[in-house]
Amino acid sequence: MTSTQIGTAATEVAFKSNSYGRNGGNSFTDKSDAKTGPITKISIRHGNEIDQIEVFYGGRSAGSHGGSGGRIDVFEIKEGYYIVGIRGRSGKRIDQLQFIVRNSEGKYETSPIFGGGGGDPFEINSPGNLPLRFIEGRSGSRLDQITFSFGYPYRVKNLKLDSDAIQEQLLRVTPSSIHSADLENPADKDLEGKYVDSIEISESHTFHWQLSSTFTYGQTMSVTSGFKSAEVSWSISVNATVGNSKTRTDKKTRKWEIPFVMPKHTVTRVNAMVRKAQLSGIPFTYEVEFYEPENGRVVKTLLEHGTYDGVVVSDITFDSQHTPLGPVTDPPIPTLKEWDDHGVIDGWTLKMIAFDQQGLLWGVGTEGNLLKANGTGWDDAGFPGGWTLKMIAFDQQGLMWGVGTEGNLGKANGTGWDDAGFPGGWTLKMIAFDQQGLMWGVGTEGNLGKSKIQ
Incomplete structure (x- = not known):
């Protein structure tokens, strides 16, 4: 190997190989990228020649040099190993490359041969087994020229x-x-x-x-x-x-x-x-x-x-x-002072009112007929199913329930009532639903009951 010693005055001893190949393409150098870390892998595109080379320093790419021809092969360098030699062939361009690696125990391994058999052979052996630091050279559509630099780790x-x-x-x-x-x-x-x-x-x-x-x-x-x-x-x-x-x-x-x-x-x-x-x-x-x-x-x-x-x-x-914080006080209890009197609308005298789940107002007239508010008055639904009502209530599903004048329980079905009769023998005065949807009732004797019907 012919090499040049450089940087001995102010730095470690380093060696630079001859340049192989010719002067085609544009120049490149991985010198600054090499400071990121040791060479960890080399990616090569090749066929009959070396089309492209990409070196990874400390796991980071220094960029590819060359074109997009050939197939890609990657040479992974094991931890603890470093490149101490290169074999190859060159003429007008770089025809072939192979890398020799070594660890501190003196064990050697070689990469596959990349490229073809054109050009003249060359071989580089690092003095003192110093590691390969970086490459530089020239490239265009292929790898035209390459030079190798070696030195001490630090x-x-x-x-x-x-x-x-x-x-x-x-x-x-x-x-x-x-x-x-x-x-x-x-x-x-x-x-x-x-x-x-x-x-x-x-x-x-x-x-x-x-x-x-x-x-x-x-x-x-x-x-x-x-x-x-x-x-x-x-x-x-x-x-x-x-x-x-x-x-x-x-x-x-x-x-x-x-x-x-x-x-x-x-x-x-x-x-x-x-x-x-x-x-x-x-x-x-x-x-x-x-x-x-x-x-x-x-x-x-x-x-x-x-x-x-x-x-x-x-x-x-x-x-x-x-x-x-300001003084902690309970909110005041609202006081009802007076009513806004809407009078007897449409001549209907009411017995009771209830709101459904949509907020619509319903009423029961004194004659026991069913009424629905329409915004200006009442729509008279009459006596659905022939029922004369005491009162109505709505459950959580929005279904209407009613108590007839005889104290029997009914559930509206759209056209009339499904008569539930007198569950448990109870004659009812009124019903209501709690927040869990359970029905409560008051009997005609004033007794309170909780129904199992939900």
Whole structure:
């Protein structure tokens, strides 16, 4: 293999292979995407040549390079393995590719062969078994050219955000209410209450890592910073991907269950408050520790720096206010002072009235005939079924029941009455239905009864 050593002055030792293929198509590079993480899989479209290649770094695609011809095959790289060699064939374009992977225990595996048998063979073996970091090259309707870069993996240690810069920006933020609830306690004693709720809050994060001259694995890590003062308490927690300067938005669900005391005869308003800040240009430093993939031995440690932008929230805080309730009094009992006299309508003298389920007014005349109000007077229904009525009532289904002048019970059937006679031997004076639909009756002797007829 012919290779070029690069970046030795300020970074880890890295190697770049020769370029294979020709100068057709447009140039591309996965350099910045490679900082997202190690290569986890490679998707290739191929037939007699390599039509397209797409590399995934840390599980994220760097985009496809090439056209849409051929069939797709995917080479998944097992956890703990990394690419240390490539075999292939090339001429005017890239005709064939095969990848060799290795783990820290020295076990090797190979991918399938992608592409055809044209062009001249080539083979690349990484010096010191350093992992393949990224690819670059040229592409159009096919993969025209490719170059491979290798280097040490790394780990990040001791990341420190500038707390003074954070504090200066956070102190300018005004809290806003996101949720509130009013809880009433009319009792004569204090009560313990709980405010239970949740909300989804969006945050965005951009880390500008100053690693532009290195070839390193990206790693996901957590960053926490905060401060407390007499006026305010702040904390932020960020999951960042080292080596990736793209903005990412996270949605966090905050849940709370806040116990508090509600004084007697008060309305307690509980407020959930949040401070949400737009941070910009917050400096941070971190150490980059490069190590050998075989045994983990540290090769070099660098002190690097960067800046952070983001929209972040602090922990939600709560406050409550208590407002006295007015005097608790029972509503006044309405007093009937007088009647609006409608007189004897249409000359009909009434014995009783009742309303059906539609709110229509019905009446029984003094002669025992059935009447129905029509808005201006009465429609005389006469004596349906030959019945002379004492009174009528409506059940919950809107069916009409009646008591005849002889005290017998009847149920209207549309044209007359279904005579129920004298259930239980009772001679009735009147009936009524309760809210459960049960019929109650008063006998001619003034006795009260509850019927089993519903």
